[in-house]
Amino acid sequence: xxxxxxxxxxxxxxxxxxxxRFVLPDGVIYLDGNSLGxxxxxxxxxxxxxxERQWGERLIRSWDEGxxxxxxxxxGKIAPWIGADADEVIVxxxxxxxxxxxxxxxxxxxxxRTVVISETGNFPTDLHIAEGAVACVPGGTLRxxxxxxxxxxxDDRTALVLLSHVHYKxxxxxxxAAWTRRAHDAGALILWDLSHSVGAxxxxxxxxxxxxxxxxxxxxxxxxxxxxxxxYVAERHxxxxxxxxxGWMGHARPFAFTDAYEAGAGMERWRAGTPPxxxxxxxxxxxxxxxxxxxxxxxxxSAALFDAFAAAGxxxxxxxxxxxxxxxxxxxxxxxxxxxxxxxxxxxxxGVIGDFRDPDILRFGLTPLYVGFEDVARAAxxxxxxxxxxxxxxPPGPIA
Ligand SMILES: *Cc1c(COP(=O)(O)O)cnc(C)c1O
Numbered sequence: 474x475x476x477x478x479x480x481x482x483x484x485x486x487x488x489x490x491x492x493x494r495f496v497l498p499d500g501v502i503y504l505d506g507n508s509l510g511x512x513x514x515x516x517x518x519x520x521x522x523x524x525e526r527q528w529g530e531r532l533i534r535s536w537d538e539g540x541x542x543x544x545x546x547x548x549g550k551i552a553p554w555i556g557a558d559a560d561e562v563i564v565x566x567x568x569x570x571x572x573x574x575x576x577x578x579x580x581x582x583x584x585x586r587t588v589v590i591s592e593t594g595n596f597p598t599d600l601h602i603a604e605g606a607v608a609c610v611p612g613g614t615l616r617x618x619x620x621x622x623x624x625x626x627x628d629d630r631t632a633l634v635l636l637s638h639v640h641y642k643x644x645x646x647x648x649x650a651a652w653t654r655r656a657h658d659a660g661a662l663i664l665w666d667l668s669h670s671v672g673a674x675x676x677x678x679x680x681x682x683x684x685x686x687x688x689x690x691x692x693x694x695x696x697x698x699x700x701x702x703x704x705y706v707a708e709r710h711x712x713x714x715x716x717x718x719x720g721w722m723g724h725a726r727p728f729a730f731t732d733a734y735e736a737g738a739g740m741e742r743w744r745a746g747t748p749p750x751x752x753x754x755x756x757x758x759x760x761x762x763x764x765x766x767x768x769x770x771x772x773x774x775s776a777a778l779f780d781a782f783a784a785a786g787x788x789x790x791x792x793x794x795x796x797x798x799x800x801x802x803x804x805x806x807x808x809x810x811x812x813x814x815x816x817x818x819x820x821x822x823x824g825v826i827g828d829f830r831d832p833d834i835l836r837f838g839l840t841p842l843y844v845g846f847e848d849v850a851r852a853a854x855x856x857x858x859x860x861x862x863x864x865x866x867x868p869p870g871p872i873a
Contacts, residue, residue, distance in 0.1 A: 474781050478846075505827055510693060540753075550760040554672055555676045555686065561711075562703055564703050593619050600617055631656070631659055634652070634661055639669035644669075646803055671694060673771070690702055701753060716736065716743050723744040789853075804839055811869070
């Protein structure tokens with residue numbers, strides 16, 4: 474794809490105007506929205522209103538004027554992106570904390586089932602949290618196995634299968650419906666981490682019959698650094714599962730100030746403490762900024778950007794480790810190169826921001842909301858020049 478061809482494709486792209494909804498610094502090609510989504514323009518005004526009017530003028534009255542209901546309200550805005558009903562999603566805490574809550578709840582559901590199954594090489598916090606969560610439940614154990622051993626590892630002792638829908642390094646995607654069925658056939662629950670799928674590819678939790686899910690607010694949802702995360706529990710499980718972080722905000726009547734805990738209705742029980750309203754407002758503004766964008770259009774453009782980048786990668790002999798079939802991946806592309814770390818540093822120096830993932834992975838988010846074909850073409854040109862500079866250079870050895 475030449476630069477002229479890329480410009481022609483941008484001119485014909487119906488999603489092109491969406492780019493103006495984001496603050497994108499001059500001289501930067503941003504291919505890292507899968508780690509930190511950029512600032513939506515509307516967030517500036519929304520956070521100004523939160524600070525100046527809601528906090529500054531309305532003071533504590535704002536809790537009754539919208540703040541208290543914000544976890545459920547914003548959850549309802551995430552629901553259409555993940556194939557959930559509005560009353561199945563709540564925004565609270567971090568993805569890590571939500572994983573903990575759901576893993577413990579799943580283990581306590583049936584004492585005869587004590588094992589959590591996950592994948593080796595899953596996102597680190599998922600495994601770390603699972604390790605901590607199983608230690609909180611008598612008999613609880615974590616068994617992490619390679620992807621090709623997962624199916625055999627799930628059995629009648631499995632309480633929970635914990636999987637990341639799209640892999641943060643390789644972009645490989647699990648077939649959500651098939652793996653949900655596999656877990657259910659063994660009588661286990663399944664918990665999907667949607668951090669690298671929500672807002673990037675179509676997700677249909679209810680269509681797949683999924684039980685639980687968590688996901689991140691600051692990646693493809695553009696909710697700002699450290700944005701609150703979300704948590705989904707299928708309606709049929711909501712009355713049975715208990716939040717081990719039984720805080721007052723999840724109480725049925727927080728302002729009755731009782732000594733004894735009584736779980737709130739529906740998803741309210743998954744709240745713990747007071748919501749961080751500055752961050753909640755930014756996440757809500759990020760969601761409002763893309764509420765009218767159809768996910769299918771995003772996925773189609775993302776696949777086209779991927780194909781353009783993959784072709785450029787092939788031309789310079791880079792090894793693409795992301796699946797070529799769009800149905801089998803998320804929306805980022807990843808290459809393997811022994812000099813990945815130095816190559817990414819040189820790219821960032823030239824204003825092409827992707828990221829390096831240990832030990833040898835170059836990762837580029839191709840977020841169709843604001844990334845265009847010219848961006849991809851320019852990034853690929855810079856990548857080709859930098860890779861050529863590293864040709865014939867011995868790979869870095871281990872540091873003694
Ligand atoms: C980004 C990401 C997280 C982040 O968890 P935090 O608690 O927000 O730090 C968790 N899981 C996956 C799969 C991720 O990609």
